[in-house]
Amino acid sequence: MDAPSLCFSIVLLLLQCAALLSVTVTSNRHKVEVKENSEAVLSCLYKTERDQNPRIEWKKRGRDVSFVYFDGQFRGPFEGRATIEGATVTLHGVTQDDAGEYRCEISAPLDSVSLGETNVTLKVLVPPHTPSCEIPTSAVTGSVVRLRCHDHQSIPPATYSWFKDSQPISSPRHSNDSYVLNSYTGVLEFKSVSKEDSGRYSCLASNGIGTPKMCEAKNMTIEDVNVTAVVVAVLVIGLIVAICSCGGVLLHRNGFFSRHRGRSNVNYIPPPQEDFKHTQSFML
Known part of the structure; x- marks a missing residue:
């Protein structure tokens, strides 16, 4: 055996011995x-x-x-x-x-x-805890409405399902559907609510650990815009503006807004008073 091979064998043997002694x-x-x-x-x-x-x-x-x-x-x-x-x-x-x-x-x-x-x-x-749900009590038709659901404590993070009147809301199949449902963020968004969207909503949180938990159901009512109330409000505001404008014009004409109105003449110097002297012409 040549010298290099012998050295290599010795080093290998020492390494094996060290491994056995560790x-x-x-x-x-x-x-x-x-x-x-x-x-x-x-x-x-x-x-x-x-x-x-x-x-x-x-x-x-x-x-x-x-x-x-x-x-x-x-x-x-x-x-x-x-x-x-x-x-x-x-x-x-x-x-x-x-x-x-x-x-x-x-x-x-x-x-x-x-x-x-x-x-x-x-x-x-950590199994799900009862999620916190944000459900508006009312909204007007045609508006954008978001319902939120979240559990901050579950590990792994929970996924969320929404229910309307105790019936599950399925994920939208088409992009032109009236709502968007994100099971990971817990957001249910209505692009344009209608009166048919009125109902009792609740949210279920689950993560495969323990029993899923649901928040308390809450009513959401969708109402049409009250056109009569809007018209009355506009008329009242217009009347108030007109009265204020007319009053301002009258006050201006009467000099109420004059620059010198109400200012005292600080440069006025009263004439000197002379002592009254009785003369003989006034004596009887």
Whole structure:
């Protein structure tokens, strides 16, 4: 065997020996999805060659890395609501605050490669809550009307279905239909409402997790424009404008708006008063 081949064989053998003497860490489930308030198992499996008492740590990554399990104890919000078996952690009663990326670290000082780690991502699924619905109580024919429905808490995001008088409103088939329905944003838009659109409307939110939830049904009434009321309002406004105009003209003619009206003559100087003297002509 030539020298280059011998060197390559030795290097390969050393690498294999190093691999045998290193701690290995893995997980049988790197992505975990569970429903809210259930249990979440964060799997961490490790193997060491020499160190029989490795140090086990769990951390949660975010803006700041925080300890979950350290020095044989659960820390912070995980204290009293988590258990560990081997290096696998089980969280009890998970909430949305528990969602995120976790890291399992195994430290084995006696192994050649003393540190190994694996990551597990936890996603907490939240069933729909009762959606908030914005349904106008009335509108006039020919106007554009939008009904809105949204649930801010469901994970994954909910999709929405609208009902009129307890009957589902189907998605429009043609672009010239009188309404547009977006099941992802929850907006039901009438391009030009008519009296036939009057009814009792409600919205259902669902995301495949838990039971779908519906908001309370509300009445929407579509009415024709009251032409008589509009004409009367225009006449009243016109009459008020005419009266104000005539009054302004009369006041102007009478000098009410004169520049000098109401101003006192500040330059007026009264004539000097002379002492009254009795003369003989007035004496009897």
